[in-house]
Amino acid sequence: MSTAITHDEAHHEDHRPSGILRWVTTTNHKDIGTLYLVFSLIMLFVGGIMALMIRAELFEPGLQFMDPVFFNSLVTMHGLVMIFGAIMPGFVGLANWQIPMMVGAPDMALPRMNNWSFWLLPFAFALLLSTFFMKGGAPAGGWTMYPPLILQTGDAFPFLVFAVHLMGISSVMGAINIIATILNMRAPTMSLMKMPMFVWTWLITAFLLIAVMPVLAGAVTMLLTDKYFGTSFFNAAGGGDPVLFQHIFWFFGHPEVYIMILPAFGIISEIIPTFSRKPLFGYSSMVYATASIAFLSFIVWGHHMFTVGMPLAGLLFFMYSTMLIAVPTGVKVFNWTATMWRGSLSFETPMLFAVAFVVLFTIGGFSGLMLAIVPADFQYHNTYFVVAHFHYVLVTGAMFAIVAAVYYWLPKWTGRMYDETLGKWHFWLSTIFVNVLYFPMHFLGLAGMPRRIPDYALQFTGFNQVATIGAFGFGFSQLLFVYIVYKAAHSGEKATDRVWEGAHGLEWTLPSPAPYHSFSTAPTVE
Amino acid sequence: MVAKERDPNTADSRFVLRPNRSLSWGATKWFFAGSCLLYACIAVFFLAMGAWPILPFAGLEVIVLGAGLYVSALRGKVCEVINVTGDTIEVQSGTLGKMRSYRFPRFWTRVSLRADEWYPSRLTISVHGRGLELGRFLNEEERLELAQELTRAVAPTLWVP
Ligand code: HEM
Ligand SMILES: [Cu+2]
Numbered sequence: 236m237s238t239a240i241t242h243d244e245a246h247h248e249d250h251r252p253s254g255i256l257r258w259v260t261t262t263n264h265k266d267i268g269t270l271y272l273v274f275s276l277i278m279l280f281v282g283g284i285m286a287l288m289i290r291a292e293l294f295e296p297g298l299q300f301m302d303p304v305f306f307n308s309l310v311t312m313h314g315l316v317m318i319f320g321a322i323m324p325g326f327v328g329l330a331n332w333q334i335p336m337m338v339g340a341p342d343m344a345l346p347r348m349n350n351w352s353f354w355l356l357p358f359a360f361a362l363l364l365s366t367f368f369m370k371g372g373a374p375a376g377g378w379t380m381y382p383p384l385i386l387q388t389g390d391a392f393p394f395l396v397f398a399v400h401l402m403g404i405s406s407v408m409g410a411i412n413i414i415a416t417i418l419n420m421r422a423p424t425m426s427l428m429k430m431p432m433f434v435w436t437w438l439i440t441a442f443l444l445i446a447v448m449p450v451l452a453g454a455v456t457m458l459l460t461d462k463y464f465g466t467s468f469f470n471a472a473g474g475g476d477p478v479l480f481q482h483i484f485w486f487f488g489h490p491e492v493y494i495m496i497l498p499a500f501g502i503i504s505e506i507i508p509t510f511s512r513k514p515l516f517g518y519s520s521m522v523y524a525t526a527s528i529a530f531l532s533f534i535v536w537g538h539h540m541f542t543v544g545m546p547l548a549g550l551l552f553f554m555y556s557t558m559l560i561a562v563p564t565g566v567k568v569f570n571w572t573a574t575m576w577r578g579s580l581s582f583e584t585p586m587l588f589a590v591a592f593v594v595l596f597t598i599g600g601f602s603g604l605m606l607a608i609v610p611a612d613f614q615y616h617n618t619y620f621v622v623a624h625f626h627y628v629l630v631t632g633a634m635f636a637i638v639a640a641v642y643y644w645l646p647k648w649t650g651r652m653y654d655e656t657l658g659k660w661h662f663w664l665s666t667i668f669v670n671v672l673y674f675p676m677h678f679l680g681l682a683g684m685p686r687r688i689p690d691y692a693l694q695f696t697g698f699n700q701v702a703t704i705g706a707f708g709f710g711f712s713q714l715l716f717v718y719i720v721y722k723a724a725h726s727g728e729k730a731t732d733r734v735w736e737g738a739h740g741l742e743w744t745l746p747s748p749a750p751y752h753s754f755s756t757a758p759t760v761e
Numbered sequence: 762m763v764a765k766e767r768d769p770n771t772a773d774s775r776f777v778l779r780p781n782r783s784l785s786w787g788a789t790k791w792f793f794a795g796s797c798l799l800y801a802c803i804a805v806f807f808l809a810m811g812a813w814p815i816l817p818f819a820g821l822e823v824i825v826l827g828a829g830l831y832v833s834a835l836r837g838k839v840c841e842v843i844n845v846t847g848d849t850i851e852v853q854s855g856t857l858g859k860m861r862s863y864r865f866p867r868f869w870t871r872v873s874l875r876a877d878e879w880y881p882s883r884l885t886i887s888v889h890g891r892g893l894e895l896g897r898f899l900n901e902e903e904r905l906e907l908a909q910e911l912t913r914a915v916a917p918t919l920w921v922p
Contacts (some may be wrong), residue, residue, distance in 0.1 A: 263879075263880060263881075265880075339781070339900055339902075340900060341779070341881055341898060341900040341901065342881070343900060344829070344833040345829055345832060345833060346837075407822055407825065408825070408921075411825060411826050411829040412829065414826075414829075414830075415829050415830055415833040418782060418783065418784045418789075419782055419783055419784040419789070419830075419833050419834065419837065420780075420782070420783065420794065420833075421781065421783035422781055422783075422900070423762065423781060423783070425783070427903075442796070445796070445798060445800070445822060445826060446800060446803060447803075448818075448822065449800070449804065449815055449818035449819040449822050450801075450803065450807065450815055452815075452818040453807065453812060453814040453815030453816075453818050454812075454815075456814045456818075457812065457814050460814070468811065468812065475811075479810060479811065479812065482810070483807065483815070484814055486803075515802075536786065555898075635796060650878070651921075
């Protein structure tokens, strides 16, 4: 006998670290997906507390609880925390859990890098949140960081820039991993046009992410050098141009908003067919619609800066290109509706959130179209109408999709069911309060209430009070979500393999991608 | 992917284990080139507007993307070959061209699968407590099925031809 096996190989990675070290060193996609989702939930509450402080201040005109600079810090940090801390990591967590399962891969393509991508985030946000305690306070120039205002930030400024860099690196590494996994690790029978929509939308999202992150990194770096190293990229006195920053920022920013919605489209395209017990209507048109939205997102950034005084040709170009996006978006909404049409529908919690997504996201899409009309935007720009628009697409859009996805896949992840009655309570509370919260903002905006101010004229009081009540209702309803998830994971009923009667796809059944097709059948002997 | 051959006369068999790879090296290069082109266009566009710091970031990122795709392709080249012949089991593992080989006496060899609900299961082939892990790069279903097939193949007495 000649074995060349060493003791080492025999016990290769046999002793997995336990406790906290397990989570620090893990390269397993399920661990990392869980980390991302838990992180995202924590950030949702951190950002949520800021939002409630904002809404408390706005309950009445005049200054109640805080000085205006702190209020502005809250608005700025709320935006950064929600976008980079809650929504994006939420989607990346879902990607980590689902993509390997959906394409039949044993793990993500680059597990070690996956670990780094996650662990950069807690550092980035610790840095960012620590700025609240620095001289000059946290950044207060808005999440869009426009110069020259943002350059007035105190000691926090370099930390802001560094934190944004870290978030960017994390996103880029996450995106590269997702691309490598989807392109390279699919099971043999899964061609591109057979991939689940969630996988497709993430592939396109990852591609977008990689395209725009260097632009953001460049933008904040130029802010840094303008402030500390005497450059004048955005400084008019030195021959620079502050509007250049807006171009650069929105070249990143608009694709970024699609980065936050395309995976949501994917989730909804998984959930609606399941609970309609019908295949997705128009699969390939969904894929092409997603790709067109991604392409168009590169040429519409100017709609965020109609009021900077650009030439008429620019206004018209950005107006029409923006309106074009409504076409593929409309295709999607049509397809979801057509999938439900004459389906045998049932309304478990994930489906409720998905249907609410379709309706409420569409409201956000319509207000987006209103904002895309140049002369109208001159009126609406920087008012609460914009705030209403992007909260409909981001909260009832992106966040509802993530919540729907958690309800939908949680039984698969934990092997346990959540409490359906509580889930329905969570849905109805969230959906009612979210509209109480954001719908009045449309009226406030149309009536001319500007965004990002701690005080307002008396005539805006009523709608602001309604919105604040909605905010607290919505905020506290999310505690129920935490309880439901916790309860499901610890003491939920055992879930079946398939979980949902109408579910299809590799993650639900033992997949048969026929890896053994070349086998001679082995005889079964007992 | 697992490919298996079995000699019906001798109950000898051979398994070839390779990870699934869905992108050929040629396609990888095309994808990378296309991505570089798009990202270069963006960086050059901003360069022309005077915002040159975007270029180095785009460059760095392209390097990481390239490295990621390369590493992923490289890891696709690993291979394990299990030959069950007569009274020995020979396992060769490594990348093509650089294979290490291990031999086990067939009648003392155990195939064991340790399943875990959360982490991937682990398939080991061992003799007197010393063993080798097989098919870490396979997906769960492939590994479970391989475990069954391999157990049967290794224990010839269980075979009823
Ligand atoms: C039908 C599709 C959409 C159209 C036509 C559209 C149009 C617009 C326009 C014109 C603005 C600028 C308003 C202004 O500042 O005056 C805007 C702002 C915004 N949109 Fe949309 N939008 C659409 C979808 C989305 C989606 C899907 C998201 C995110 C998931 C989103 C997120 C935002 C955000 C965050 C802002 C505000 C940025 C800021 O100034 O802080 N939009 N949208
Ligand atoms: Cu936009």
